[in-house]
Amino acid sequence: MFPPPPQSQDADSPVRLTDTDAALARLSAVQKRYLEDLYIKHLVPRAHLQSPRPPLINIGTYVRATAIDELVFQWLQTSADRGMRCQIVSLGAGSDTRFWRIATGAQKHALAAYIELDFPEITSKKAMAIRKSKDLSAVLGNPADVMVVHGGTGLKSLTYHLIPADLRLPPADTLSKLLASEGGAILSPTLPTLLLFECVLVYMAPSASSAVLKWFMDYFSSSGILGSIVYEMFRLQDSFGRVMVENLKARHISLPGAVPYPDVASLPGRFLNIGFTAARALTLKEIKKSCISHAELERISQLELVDEVEELDLVLEHYAITWGLFAPQSSAGAAWGKWGLSVKDTAQVDEDED
Numbered sequence: 001m002f003p004p005p006p007q008s009q010d011a012d013s014p015v016r017l018t019d020t021d022a023a024l025a026r027l028s029a030v031q032k033r034y035l036e037d038l039y040i041k042h043l044v045p046r047a048h049l050q051s052p053r054p055p056l057i058n059i060g061t062y063v064r065a066t067a068i069d070e071l072v073f074q075w076l077q078t079s080a081d082r083g084m085r086c087q088i089v090s091l092g093a094g095s096d097t098r099f100w101r102i103a104t105g106a107q108k109h110a111l112a113a114y115i116e117l118d119f120p121e122i123t124s125k126k127a128m129a130i131r132k133s134k135d136l137s138a139v140l141g142n143p144a145d146v147m148v149v150h151g152g153t154g155l156k157s158l159t160y161h162l163i164p165a166d167l168r169l170p171p172a173d174t175l176s177k178l179l180a181s182e183g184g185a186i187l188s189p190t191l192p193t194l195l196l197f198e199c200v201l202v203y204m205a206p207s208a209s210s211a212v213l214k215w216f217m218d219y220f221s222s223s224g225i226l227g228s229i230v231y232e233m234f235r236l237q238d239s240f241g242r243v244m245v246e247n248l249k250a251r252h253i254s255l256p257g258a259v260p261y262p263d264v265a266s267l268p269g270r271f272l273n274i275g276f277t278a279a280r281a282l283t284l285k286e287i288k289k290s291c292i293s294h295a296e297l298e299r300i301s302q303l304e305l306v307d308e309v310e311e312l313d314l315v316l317e318h319y320a321i322t323w324g325l326f327a328p329q330s331s332a333g334a335a336w337g338k339w340g341l342s343v344k345d346t347a348q349v350d351e352d353e354d
């Protein structure tokens with residue numbers, strides 16, 4: 001008789017490994033000068049030995065990062081314009097460096113709290129990397145104000161919080177206790193708050209994602225403003241999408257969160273169906289064409305040779321950014337009504353392309 005196959009690590013380990021893919025993609029886009037990020041190298045082991053990703057991946061990473069940066073920039077700016085500070089909660093944050101980029105940038109004073117959640121295996125690795133790197137830990141502020149928490153799997157500082165959590169569990173057992181427990185709540189229910197879900201909800205059942213969003217809506221329903229950004233793949237029912245699904249299946253990764261979204265028109269429903277006041281979605285192809293300046297497109301076109309233009313478009317058509325606003329009070333909500341990616345008019349786009 002054959003022995004049983006070796007017990008592979010736990011079932012979530014392939015999903016956790018997607019963080020390595022995301023971090024390597026960002027590092028590559030930085031190495032190739034698509035993006036600037038002084039911090040990512042501290043979060044990728046042996047960063048200097050990693051080889052760059054293909055141009056298609058670099059361009060996708062650039063378009064996604066540029067669009068999300070713009071939405072986050074606008075959120076911070078709108079808060080600052082209203083004389084308020086805001087909160088950002090990044091769910092499935094992985095090795096993301098956004099906190100460090102904001103906390104060392106021109107908008108740092110608009111940030112009241114930045115909270116990152118991920119599986120404990122990921123947060124403990126990140127906590128360790130932060131403590132090991134002077135560049136990362138210096139941004140957290142006075143060392144006396146930085147504490148290792150949750151048995152070494154989390155960090156707590158004046159502004160930055162790194163917290164272990166499985167987002168599929170009932171929010172009453174996780175988010176309520178971790179973010180909102182009375183007396184020590186780290187999330188204020190009254191400050192404008194932006195949720196970031198960069199390539200995470202797609203790995204969860206839609207019911208679990210809705211439960212997370214609803215928990216935040218409830219928390220902000222009496223006096224807050226809530227924004228949310230989701231970036232992920234969709235349209236997986238067509239032939240290109242089916243190949244993506246098969247490739248991921250070979251890595252033991254499934255994408256239950258993409259099932260309700262066969263086309264771009266279906267994406268805002270993620271927010272609107274549960275009571276958000278506004279939502280919109282654009283594919284990365286549309287964003288590249290209509291939201292990025294001609295000068296930037298010109299600049300990135302000179303970084304690398306791209307042979308597979310049609311394949312690039314196909315890839316970019318299967319990823320989208322959806323943003324939603326929950327503004328329970330109409331007067332406060334009006335100030336946030338302009339929040340969103342703005343699309344250049346078609347005539348301008350055509351002119352740019354000539």
Ligand SMILES: C[S@@+](CC[C@H](N)C(=O)[O-])C[C@H]1O[C@@H](n2cnc3c(N)ncnc32)[C@H](O)[C@@H]1O
Binds near residue numbers: 016017018167199
């Ligand atoms: C593709 S990575 C993206 C990381 C980061 N948001 C970025 O864009 O660079 C997906 C991340 O979601 C996390 N994740 C997936 N499912 C999760 C869950 N149920 N609870 C907490 N984190 C989860 C993974 O551990 C991983 O860090």
